[in-house]
Amino acid sequence: MRKKQPLATYFHVHLVSDSTGETLNAMLKATASQFNAAKPLEHIYALIRSRAQMERALAEIEASPGLVLYTVINPELRRLLEIRCSELQTPAISVLDPLRHAFTDYLGLEQTMKTGAQYQLDDAYFKRIAALDYTLAHDDGQMVWDLEPADVVVVGVSRTSKTPTCMYLANRGIKAANIPLVPTSPPPEELFALRKPMVVGLVASPERLTQIRKSRLGGLNAEAAVEDYSDLDAIRKEVLAAKRLYTKHRWPTIDVTRKSVEETAAAILTKLSARQNR
Structure with missing residues (x-):
C-alpha cells in the first residue's frame, strides 16, 4: 500500500528588509527546502527606510500573521518592528545578527551600520x-x-x-x-x-x-x-x-x-x- 503524502502546510512569511530583500529570500528558500510539506506564502517588503513604510508593512503582518524575517539596520525601525511583533505574538528573527556579532567578536571591529552596503557602486x-x-x-x-x-x-x-x-x-x-x-x-x-x-x-x-x-x-x-x-x-x-x-x-x-x-x-x-x- 502506498504511503500517503502529508498535506501541504501553508504559512505566511514576511520578509522585511531595508535593502533588496535578496538575502532574506535566499535564506527562506534554503530553510523551507528542508521541510517537504511546508509551503511558505511570501510577503516581501523591500527598501523599508522610513517609519511610514514600516507601519504599512506591520499592518500587513497583522492582517496575515506568520513568521517575520528581517534585515533592518536603523535602530528605531528595528525597535518598532520588534515591539509590534511581540505584541502580535509573532516570531521576528533578525537573520544576520548572529553573523554580525561573530564578526565583531572575532575581528574586534565596529560595524558600519550602513544600509545595503553590499550593493554599493564600487x-x-x-x-x-x-x-x-x-x-x-x-x-x-x-x-x-x-x-x-x-x-x-x-x-x-x-x-x-x-x-x-x-x-x-x-x-x-x-x-x-x-x-x-x-x-x-x-x-x-x-x-x-x-x-x-x-x-x-x-x-x-x-x-x-x-x-x-x-x-x-x-x-x-x-x-x-x-x-x-x-x-x-x-x-x-x-x-x-x-x-x-x-x-x-x-x-x-x-x-x-x-x-x-x-x-x-x-x-x-x-x-x-x-x-x-x-
Whole structure:
C-alpha cells in the first residue's frame, strides 16, 4: 500500500528588509527546502527606510500573521518592528545578527551600520557588470579568439547547462565563456592554447541527455533530420569523446547529471579558488 503524502502546510512569511530583500529570500528558500510539506506564502517588503513604510508593512503582518524575517539596520525601525511583533505574538528573527556579532567578536571591529552596503557602486559591482558583459559576448562558442581574458572556460556537449552555469558565475564576478562540443566539427584550436583561464569539462549521463534533448526537440517541433541529436547510442559516443578530450588535456571534470546550475557553479568556484590559492 502506498504511503500517503502529508498535506501541504501553508504559512505566511514576511520578509522585511531595508535593502533588496535578496538575502532574506535566499535564506527562506534554503530553510523551507528542508521541510517537504511546508509551503511558505511570501510577503516581501523591500527598501523599508522610513517609519511610514514600516507601519504599512506591520499592518500587513497583522492582517496575515506568520513568521517575520528581517534585515533592518536603523535602530528605531528595528525597535518598532520588534515591539509590534511581540505584541502580535509573532516570531521576528533578525537573520544576520548572529553573523554580525561573530564578526565583531572575532575581528574586534565596529560595524558600519550602513544600509545595503553590499550593493554599493564600487569596484566589485563594476567587476560583476563587466563579467556579465563578457559572458554574454562569449556564449556558445562566440569570439573564440578572445578567450584568454576569461577566468573560466566551460566545455561540454549540448544540454549540459553551460550557458546558465556561466551566467550564474558571471553574477558572482567571474568572466565565464563556454564552448560547445559538436560531433560534426572539432573544438576551436584557440581552446588548447589557453594559459590564464581554467578550462572545465561538463559531462552528464547519456540517458539524462537523451531525455532533455527529446524534450527540447519536442518543444521546437524539430524534424527527423536531427534524430542523432537525441539518439542514445549517438549521445553515448559524444559523451565518451568528451571524456577522452578532458582526460587528454587534464581538464577538471564535473558530472552535472544530478546537479542544479547552482551546484555546478559552486563546484567550479571551489576549483577556481583552489587553483588561485595554489
